[in-house]
Amino acid sequence: MKKIINSPDNYIKEMLEGIYIAHADDLTCVDGDLQVLVTKHKKEGKVGIVTGGGSGHLPLFLGYVGKGMIDGCAVGDVFQSPSVDQAVALTREADSGAGVLYIYGNYNGDIFTFRPAADEVEMEDDIETAEVLGADDVASAGPSAPGEKSTRRGVAGIFFVYKCAGAAADKMLSLEEVKRVAEKASNNVRTMGVALTPCTVPRVGKPSFEIDDDEMEIGMGIHGEPGIRRGKLEPADQIVDEMLEKIVGDLPYENGDEVAVLVNGLGATPLDEQYIVTRRIHQVLEEKGIKVYKYYVGEYATAIEMAGFSISLLKLDDELKEYIDHPVDTPFFKQV
Amino acid sequence: MKKIINSPDNYIKEMLEGIYIAHADDLTCVDGDLQVLVTKHKKEGKVGIVTGGGSGHLPLFLGYVGKGMIDGCAVGDVFQSPSVDQAVALTREADSGAGVLYIYGNYNGDIFTFRPAADEVEMEDDIETAEVLGADDVASAGPSAPGEKSTRRGVAGIFFVYKCAGAAADKMLSLEEVKRVAEKASNNVRTMGVALTPCTVPRVGKPSFEIDDDEMEIGMGIHGEPGIRRGKLEPADQIVDEMLEKIVGDLPYENGDEVAVLVNGLGATPLDEQYIVTRRIHQVLEEKGIKVYKYYVGEYATAIEMAGFSISLLKLDDELKEYIDHPVDTPFFKQV
Numbered sequence: 001m002k003k004i005i006n007s008p009d010n011y012i013k014e015m016l017e018g019i020y021i022a023h024a025d026d027l028t029c030v031d032g033d034l035q036v037l038v039t040k041h042k043k044e045g046k047v048g049i050v051t052g053g054g055s056g057h058l059p060l061f062l063g064y065v066g067k068g069m070i071d072g073c074a075v076g077d078v079f080q081s082p083s084v085d086q087a088v089a090l091t092r093e094a095d096s097g098a099g100v101l102y103i104y105g106n107y108n109g110d111i112f113t114f115r116p117a118a119d120e121v122e123m124e125d126d127i128e129t130a131e132v133l134g135a136d137d138v139a140s141a142g143p144s145a146p147g148e149k150s151t152r153r154g155v156a157g158i159f160f161v162y163k164c165a166g167a168a169a170d171k172m173l174s175l176e177e178v179k180r181v182a183e184k185a186s187n188n189v190r191t192m193g194v195a196l197t198p199c200t201v202p203r204v205g206k207p208s209f210e211i212d213d214d215e216m217e218i219g220m221g222i223h224g225e226p227g228i229r230r231g232k233l234e235p236a237d238q239i240v241d242e243m244l245e246k247i248v249g250d251l252p253y254e255n256g257d258e259v260a261v262l263v264n265g266l267g268a269t270p271l272d273e274q275y276i277v278t279r280r281i282h283q284v285l286e287e288k289g290i291k292v293y294k295y296y297v298g299e300y301a302t303a304i305e306m307a308g309f310s311i312s313l314l315k316l317d318d319e320l321k322e323y324i325d326h327p328v329d330t331p332f333f334k335q336v
Numbered sequence: 337m338k339k340i341i342n343s344p345d346n347y348i349k350e351m352l353e354g355i356y357i358a359h360a361d362d363l364t365c366v367d368g369d370l371q372v373l374v375t376k377h378k379k380e381g382k383v384g385i386v387t388g389g390g391s392g393h394l395p396l397f398l399g400y401v402g403k404g405m406i407d408g409c410a411v412g413d414v415f416q417s418p419s420v421d422q423a424v425a426l427t428r429e430a431d432s433g434a435g436v437l438y439i440y441g442n443y444n445g446d447i448f449t450f451r452p453a454a455d456e457v458e459m460e461d462d463i464e465t466a467e468v469l470g471a472d473d474v475a476s477a478g479p480s481a482p483g484e485k486s487t488r489r490g491v492a493g494i495f496f497v498y499k500c501a502g503a504a505a506d507k508m509l510s511l512e513e514v515k516r517v518a519e520k521a522s523n524n525v526r527t528m529g530v531a532l533t534p535c536t537v538p539r540v541g542k543p544s545f546e547i548d549d550d551e552m553e554i555g556m557g558i559h560g561e562p563g564i565r566r567g568k569l570e571p572a573d574q575i576v577d578e579m580l581e582k583i584v585g586d587l588p589y590e591n592g593d594e595v596a597v598l599v600n601g602l603g604a605t606p607l608d609e610q611y612i613v614t615r616r617i618h619q620v621l622e623e624k625g626i627k628v629y630k631y632y633v634g635e636y637a638t639a640i641e642m643a644g645f646s647i648s649l650l651k652l653d654d655e656l657k658e659y660i661d662h663p664v665d666t667p668f669f670k671q672v
Contacts, residue, residue: 002569004605004645005572011612022599022614023631197338235341235343239340267604275358276342278358297354305605334672
């Protein structure tokens with residue numbers, strides 16, 4: 001295990017200490033618990049949006065806490081969920097009377113954290129809550145159908161759910177409305193990833209899976225969950241074509257439809273390669289009559305030091321376009 | 337070689353096509369040459385600032401082209417300098433009557449590109465030019481002394497030179513003044529890096545050097561140039577301590593001095609590890625009586641997919657603090 005760390009046991013604590021030091025003007029923690037992270041720029045009367053999940057995915061999840069996006073994050077250990085108590089403390093801090101929306105990925109651990117927390121704050125604190133799950137990974141369950149979504153993993157596409165819901169909340173919409181916007185974004189986003197190398201959880205100390213030097217795994221999850229096909233590494237264009245077939249094929253698209261595209265590096269993939277991929281996405285979508293409204297390219301949701309990338313498409317309407325355009329200022333992501 | 341590419345020969349062309357597609361509102365090329373990249377937001381009457389160098393370092397160099405920073409970049413092949421003709425075309429485009437400042441790293445290839453280009457545009461187009469080199473790598477030559485700087489490599493610290501000079505130009509200072517600010521930043525910045533893995537130039541197809549699974553190389557350059565010491569991988573804190581000894585020891589510091597700090601991932605190093613490093617930097621500088629004015633953490637100057645990081649310290653005065661605070665809006669880097 002080749003990592004720049006002191007000890008696996010202190011990994012999360014020291015990482016978070018660094019984050020609070022570097023972003024002291026913008027981020028703080030609740031009741032001294034480093035794993036309950038909130039913005040310092042709380043906007044009174046606004047619907048609070050909070051998230052949470054395992055570490056190892058920076059800038060996901062905590063990196064999107066800030067102006068125009070989300071308000072707080074319960075931070076778990078690497079690939080582990082935060083506790084119910086942490087989610088409760090986070091919710092209490094994020095509420096300013098307009099209620100709190102939970103947006104998190106579709107994993108049992110996180111569901112078992114946030115649902116009991118919601119029950120607790122509704123009972124004890126009379127805080128109104130709602131939840132919207134990210135479940136965008138088309139590789140993790142068959143073609144979309146009613147009920148199918150409940151089995152899909154949440155991956156990088158949650159960025160778009162934060163982006164749209166964050167904008168709606170920033171425009172002071174009600175909890176019901178912000179939830180509606182988040183649901184629309186979640187229902188309209190599809191993602192697929194490909195991995196070239198595994199990643200190593202510090203406490204485990206060895207790679208999450210084995211893969212040959214000339215192999216790739218298409219559809220792999222963000223914790224190294226199995227994909228839909230392992231094969232020889234192919235040229236970038238061929239990989240993109242296969243991924244887009246699945247992604248675009250999973251939602252009805254008509255000629256002239258518009259999308260926002262997220263090309264996401266999984267940790268060790270150079271930006272160069274991500275732009276080679278972007279170029280091919282543009283060609284394919286043009287052929288399909290789909291127009292790209294905005295590109296996001298870079299590391300948005302990683303799997304520690306995994307090599308590979310994912311593509312997310314968010315199908316847009318006029319309302320979502322307005323929320324995509326809304327400015328954001330967080331320590332990890334800014335849109336002017 | 338495990339890369340998401342189509343062919344090594346098309347690597348730069350396809351990467352640049354992706355960049356122009358994703359950032360069509362902000363970036364364009366000159367005379368159809370993808371390797372001569374300029375901002376679409378040219379500010380008339382402002383000193384033009386241009387740069388250039390080999391690819392493989394994204395977001396360096398072209399990633400800093402935009403509002404409040406620099407105006408254009410001549411893009412070479414991976415780890416190769418752009419041509420004199422490209423630097424000439426770039427200079428002509430970037431000039432709007434106030435002259436052009438070249439800021440680039442201290443490598444012979446780039447010197448042999450920009451100096452003849454400067455001669456050509458001064459003679460043929462009557463464009464006034466000046467140059468400031470980045471030469472911040474303390475590991476690449478002994479303790480600073482008059483003349484010593486000329487042998488040092490330019491690495492991630494050039495970010496601070498762009499940042500300060502870009503702000504000065506944006507405030508409509510003269511070429512002479514912008515050059516003075518760039519020189520001050522260049523003279524005040526020191527960097528050192530450590531590598532855990534090599535990187536692979538696509539056309540070469542094999543790693544740039546070999547290093548054992550339990551080894552690190554301290555002081556390694558951004559193209560894999562040898563460092564000052566190879567040894568067993570140590571805990572993060574110990575690595576930071578050794579690097580800061582060299583970096584801080586290379587400039588006179590007094591109690592209460594202020595710095596801007598850049599923690600830079602070399603390509604494959606997770607943000608988690610960069611923040612563990614940030615935490616230790618904070619502790620050490622506090623012990624030394626040096627105050628951190630602002631932190632930048634992330635990938636600012638990479639070596640393709642190398643694992644490792646560098647630390648840069650920019651010693652500040654009131655003038656440089658003002659320029660550090662100046663807003664920036666480029667596709668790859670934003671500061672609100």
